[in-house]
Amino acid sequence: MTRASLDKQPHEVAAMFDDVAANYDLTNDVLSLGQARLWRKEVARAVDARPGDRVLDLAAGTGTSSLPYAAAxxxxxxxxxxxxxLREGKRRHPRLPLTAGDATRLPFADGVFDAVTISFGLRNVQNTEGALRxxxxxxxPGGRLVVCEFSHPAWAPFRTVYSEYLMRALPPIATAVSSSPDxxxxxxxSIRAWPDQPQLAAxxxxxxxTxxxxxxxxxxxxALHRATRP
Incomplete structure (x- = not known):
């Protein structure tokens, strides 16, 4: 069983996601109480992909998050x-051009995408600033970025309840539904240690x-963050 450390060594994080690939989408639906599908819809709406657009979907996992852009x-x-x-994604979605790549060293030329999006993946990158660059x-130029990431509830009482859920309720639920609960x-x-909304905007x-x-x-x-390349 693999558990990545919070210094986010790439090989440890990759191995952790390798372990959970088969049941990842199902587990996320259960742990989020069904909210994960709603979040994906909001991301797709924010990206607003049009016919002919070139969209880079980072931390795409099995490719589920990419399907709305292809459909558009x-x-x-x-x-x-x-x-x-990626192997699990290729099994499920053989027509998608799934690509192996590190967010801090992307295997693409300059200025080739109209939109770049990353959902629940920026938090797991060792060098956040390097990935954003x-x-x-x-x-x-003029293209858009959409980042969907776990953040910090704005209402203090809810924030306390949520923090308790993360550390007390989530592990036993994960044990029941995940192939790698650790x-x-x-x-x-990593969610608790992640910057809040204004800090990520900065x-x-x-x-x-811009x-x-x-x-x-x-x-x-x-939190659904948006920005534009000048």
């Missing part, structure tokens, strides 16, 4: 650094993105 007529590239996730590099203990810890700006903004989903459990 965009050319979508699902990219992930977990080979286990790489996303900027591969996005065309990995979800890391995920809970990181986007520091990486060169007009960073966010919208809270499910009371701030998740």
């Amino acid at each position: 007529g965009a050319y979508v590239v699902p990219c992930d650094f977990s080979l286990g996730m 790489e996303m900027l590099r591969v996005t065309r 990995a979800y203990v890391y995920l809970a810890e 990181r986007l700006r520091a990486a060169g993105w 007009r960073p903004a966010w919208r809270n989903l499910t009371g701030g459990i998740v």
Whole structure:
């Protein structure tokens, strides 16, 4: 059983996601009490892919998050650094051009994408600022970035209840439904350690993105961040 440490060594994080690939989407639906599907819909709405758009979907895992962009007529590239996730995605969605890649060293030319999106993956990258600069590099001028990530509930009492759920309720639920429950203990810890909404917006700006903004989903459990390449 693999559990990544919070210093986020790439090989440890990749191995952790390899372990949970087969049941990852189902486990997320259960642990999020069905909210994960709603969050994916909001991300797709924010990306607003049009026919002919080129969309890079980072941390795409099995490719589930990429399907709405393909259905909209965009050319979508699902990219992930977990080979286990990509193998599972290729089994499920053989027509998607699933691509192995590290968010801090993307295997794409400058300015080739109209939109770049990453959902629940930026938190697991060792060098957040480096990844945001790489996303900027591969996005065309005027192109857009959409980051969906776990965040911090805005209402203090709810924030306390949520923190208790992460550390007390999530591990036993994960044990019941996941092939690698220990990995979800890391995920809970990484959520608690992640910057809040204004702090992540500041990181986007520091990486060169303009007009960073966010919208809270499910009371701030998740935040949907948007920005534009100048």
